Amino acid sequence: MPPLLIYIHGFNSSPLSAKAQQIQAWCETHRPDIKLEVPRLACYPSDAANQLKALVNTYQGDYRIGLVGSSLGGYLSTWLNAQFGFPAVVVNPAVKPYELLVDYLGPQQNPYTGEQYVFEAHHMGDLKALDTESISHPDTIWLLQQEGDEVLDYSQAVAKYQGCKQTVEAGGDHAFVGFDRYPAKIIQFLGL
Secondary structure, three states: OOEEEEEEOOOOOOOOOHHHHHHHHHHHHHOOOOEEEOOOOOOOHHHHHHHHHHHHHHHOOOOEEEEEEEOHHHHHHHHHHHHHOOOEEEEOOOOOHHHHHHHHOEEEEOOOOOOEEEEOOHHHHHHHOOOOOOOOOHHHEEEEEEOOOOOOOHHHHHHHOOOOEEEEEOOOOOOOOOHHHOHHHHHHHHOO
8 A cells, every 4th residue: 555644733833834844845855655644733622633534534445654743743643543553653742732731722823824713621621532541552653752842741751652662852842853854764663
């Protein structure tokens, strides 16, 4: 089956994020045979989850699928991994977004798309419903984590993904400094 890479961006991000663009550029140059999907996710968690499920349902019979998810996209990648078993690379993943995003309740504007929406308390419940209590196939997930992440507590991810392949770097930030070092290794890990 031909390879398909789904890149899942984070909260208030878009397909225009730096990491999504780096993955796209790398695939175009080195692996044009890989079909790349970088969906512009809906603002609300249950809508984004339904979008991803629909995408998977469209392709899973015809493609070998691998996932890369950043921040909230890492959380969603972990959920898809639990649902379907696709290998996933999670980059500075959100572990408990339903706790973290409480600080973002109220009016929001996506800085990439300009889309305005209101993030409400019930969306935390929607996020919690997507939580993956434990990693059932740790050999299928690779954690890429930087300790200098200013948004998320990196130690939560190190604990959550215990038993998975882990690359934990000192310094860095939430955007993951030097991500462009990894696309080739990511594609190899995902078996694409």
